Amino acid sequence: MGIFRARTPRHASTIALSVGLFASGLLAAGPATADYQPTPYIDGVPYVGSEMRRQYNYDYWGCKNPDGSGDGISLEWLRDGETLPQERQGETLRILPEDLGSRISVRVHPLTPGEPGCPTGTQLSPGTTAMKASSRAMGWTGRGNFEPLARTHDGRLILYPRTYTYYKGSCEGPCPAYWGSWDEPRQVGAGWNMFNIVFSPGDFDGDGFNDLLARNGAGQLFLYPGDGEGGWLPTRQVGSGWNIFDSIVGPGDFNGDGSNDVLARTPGGDLYLYPGDGNGGWLAPSKVGWGWQVMDKIITSGDMNGDGTVEIFGRDHNGGLHLYPTDGQGGWGVPAFMGGGWNTFQDVSGMGSFAHQKYNNLVAINQNGDLVLYSTGAATTALYGPYGPVGNGWNVFRELL
Numbered sequence: 001m002g003i004f005r006a007r008t009p010r011h012a013s014t015i016a017l018s019v020g021l022f023a024s025g026l027l028a029a030g031p032a033t034a035d036y037q038p039t040p041y042i043d044g045v046p047y048v049g050s051e052m053r054r055q056y057n058y059d060y061w062g063c064k065n066p067d068g069s070g071d072g073i074s075l076e077w078l079r080d081g082e083t084l085p086q087e088r089q090g091e092t093l094r095i096l097p098e099d100l101g102s103r104i105s106v107r108v109h110p111l112t113p114g115e116p117g118c119p120t121g122t123q124l125s126p127g128t129t130a131m132k133a134s135s136r137a138m139g140w141t142g143r144g145n146f147e148p149l150a151r152t153h154d155g156r157l158i159l160y161p162r163t164y165t166y167y168k169g170s171c172e173g174p175c176p177a178y179w180g181s182w183d184e185p186r187q188v189g190a191g192w193n194m195f196n197i198v199f200s201p202g203d204f205d206g207d208g209f210n211d212l213l214a215r216n217g218a219g220q221l222f223l224y225p226g227d228g229e230g231g232w233l234p235t236r237q238v239g240s241g242w243n244i245f246d247s248i249v250g251p252g253d254f255n256g257d258g259s260n261d262v263l264a265r266t267p268g269g270d271l272y273l274y275p276g277d278g279n280g281g282w283l284a285p286s287k288v289g290w291g292w293q294v295m296d297k298i299i300t301s302g303d304m305n306g307d308g309t310v311e312i313f314g315r316d317h318n319g320g321l322h323l324y325p326t327d328g329q330g331g332w333g334v335p336a337f338m339g340g341g342w343n344t345f346q347d348v349s350g351m352g353s354f355a356h357q358k359y360n361n362l363v364a365i366n367q368n369g370d371l372v373l374y375s376t377g378a379a380t381t382a383l384y385g386p387y388g389p390v391g392n393g394w395n396v397f398r399e400l401l
Contacts, residue, residue: 037120040054040107041126042105042106044144046095046131047132047203047208048095048097048099048131049207049210049228051093051094052095054091054108060119063110063111063115063117063119075090075106075107076108078105080103095208100130100131100132104128104130105124106125107122107123108122110122133206133253140161140226140228140230141230142229145161145352145356146353146354147162151398152396155190155192156187157187157401158185158397160182161182161183161185180354197214197247199248199249199250201250202252203226203260206280208228209226212401213262219240219243220237220239221240222236222238223235223237223280238282244266246267247265248265249262252303254275254310254326255273256330259278261276263300265298272286272288273288273330289332295316295322296343301313301350303359304360305379306358308328309328311324313348321339322335322337323380325380347399348363349400354390359375361375362383365395366389368392370391370392371394372385372388373390374386
């Protein structure tokens with residue numbers, strides 16, 4: 001059997017998704033005027049291995065290059081207020097280990113200052129502190145992009161890399177921030193049906209690349225470190241006795257120490273936190289919940305509302321979806337009921353942000369096999385969607401990872 005290909009409408013679906021995000025308040029309108037000095041913002045979460053971009057919010061939409069194309073601006077990346085070397089300048093900035101603990105910011109320079117639609121001077125974004133580990137399982141090719149990884153029923157792993165290109169052309173009405181297109185899908189593993197649980201904890205060993213954890217029938221837990229190119233480094237066993245749990249998931253950084261963690265549930269509903277040590281090992285576990293046996297699926301979305309802490313969703317046996325925000329210190333915020341009917345989806349997962357924003361999406365496979373998106377925006381009081389579909393034919397998969 002050949003590699004499955006996610007089929008997705010290209011420009012039409014990208015524009016529709018951009019308009020949907022625009023309507024939900026995730027994108028702001030308003031071309032800049034000559035007397036208006038917009039504040040630029042950075043997209044994404046600055047973990048090691050991630051690519052940061054200027055958040056596209058149409059503030060510079062009317063500012064054109066000298067040849068009439070847009071946007072007529074250049075970017076300058078800074079660390080702790082100092083300009084980074086020329087080789088690190090460009091439309092994106094990849095966060096490196098030496099950036100840890102530093103404040104990353106971007107300065108916007110209009111190429112034709114004072115011209116119609118262009119600000120009269122430069123603008124500096126707020127700084128954001130580089131962190132050690134990704135707070136979401138997102139990206140497998142070292143670009144920090146939305147890149148689904150799925151397991152087939154016969155145990156193959158299929159990767160769908162995705163490329164984002166900053167949009168510089170012309171279009172009617174609001175233009176999408178980034179044209180996103182699927183790269184050629186490829187098989188990156190076989191024989192994974194020997195494992196009864198497979199999930200991504202994000203970057204578990206601290207090298208800046210996302211990883212997989214897998215449990216076999218004997219309860220042994222194995223780490224498959226990602227190599228940042230869609231492949232794997234040598235695997236190693238990182239635990240035993242994990243067959244006492246019926247669900248194991250990777251929430252990201254649950255306790256706020258900068259390293260990614262694991263949550264595990266017993267059949268009786270007790271929920272345990274296994275903190276990662278940032279080097280592929282463990283700190284002391286602790287019990288962080290009970291009564292979770294009412295959920296038939298625990299969904300880890302990463303940071304849905306852009307506040308820097310991760311959110312957990314639970315789907316109950318009647319199809320109700322419940323939100324459990326975390327406090328970033330190993331505890332919980334106020335839970336909320338997000339709606340019913342979620343048992344109609346074949347699978348629901350968190351894979352980061354489809355639009356490469358700081359707001360993550362929930363990804364779901366509906367009854368038609370379509371891949372659709374849901375978002376909360378900053379409020380996290382309701383889910384908006386479905387957006388898309390961004391792909392179809394995804395019901396051939398056992399699960400999204």
